[in-house]
Amino acid sequence: MNLEGLEEELREKAIRLESWFKTYSKALVAYSGGVDSSLVAYFAKLALGDNAAALTLVNPTYADYELEEAERVAKFIGIRHIIIKYDSIVNPKIAENPSDRCFFCRSDLVKELVKVKEKENFDVLVDGTILDDLKDYRPGLKALKEGGVKSPLLEIGFKKEDVRALAKFLGLPNYNKPSNSCLASRIPFGERITEEKLLKIAKAELIVYSLTGAKKVRVRYHEGDIARIEVARDERRFFFNEKVMDEVYQRLKDLGFKYVTLDLWGYKSWENLSIRNKDKL
Structure with missing residues (x-):
């Protein structure tokens, strides 16, 4: 990967991210199609080739137009894209919409992710959580941690500005896509x-x-x-x-x-x- 012209601190983070993935043999990315998970998918593919895959879980809270964008970017990256449908709102703890709904939703999501991880013998399950996510009220992050999901961007110290700058440098078509939520x-x-x-x-x-x-x-x-x-x-x-x-x-x-x-x-x-x-x- 040629990183010539990239700002030094960001170049160092990019090198660390590629190295992070090389400590595993197979990685499964929880992939929404947003710029954060797209960058993770890019580096998983870069480091592990065909031993990396991106998994998108489609449910009623995920808009069809988001799936179309996710498919387009996954094709650009060249990573295998797994799409699984499930009904998240059959869980009354989600449908009743309590203030900690996101925890229950993410818990169910992690269960679905783990099923694929175990079925296909992936070493690690990763997502696109970054430092900025810690500033908001996000009970779902607790569910991800409890489910064993790793967050390489967070571990390395990526902020949103880092993600966008690196995604733009690498040519990802959604580098400037606004953040979205379910x-x-x-x-x-x-x-x-x-x-x-x-x-x-x-x-x-x-x-x-x-x-x-x-x-x-x-x-x-x-x-x-x-x-x-x-x-x-x-x-x-x-x-x-x-x-x-x-x-x-x-x-x-x-x-x-x-x-x-x-x-x-x-x-x-x-x-x-x-x-x-x-x-x-």
Whole structure:
């Protein structure tokens, strides 16, 4: 791997990441198609060749358009891509949407990952957790740790800016893809998650993406079929057009939303619409 021209500290991290994988003979990457897990998949493939694989678990909280992107990037990397479908919301601890829902969801996810790991005799199961993830409320990280999932980017000290810079240097097509989260995060804690709601959210976000050109989109689902659209603060201007607003409104109404609103502040990374934090809404 030619790293000439890469900043020294980042070059050192890249070398350490490749070396990290070479301590194993077979690696399975928990792969969402985001830039973090894509970088992990890239280095797993680089270090282990055909003894590396990327596994995407498809469930109702994972949008179809995310899977399409994941497949495209996996093909670019050249890594074997395993896709398995399972129904996450049959678990009542997930469907009831408690504040620690992510822990139960990740626990179930790890069980599915471990099944493949053991069936195909992989040495190690890895994910794309980075230092930035430790700053947010993420109970799912505990489940990953308890399940034996290793996080090489975290161990080496990668921040999001490192991941994006290295991914760009290596030519990964999703190096600038905005961070995303599962569709369940659009529903306030305490409100039941259903496949119907998740499908409606996924379709609504795809509409907003296509009509506005915004890159960071969340359609928050509120009780009473209310859609609250969030986009990055520097992308709010994409709505400063009556024709765009009218079309977004009508298309989301056609999906079954009774009210369609735009959050004037824009995207909030700290917010999962917790019923415990209504003062922040």
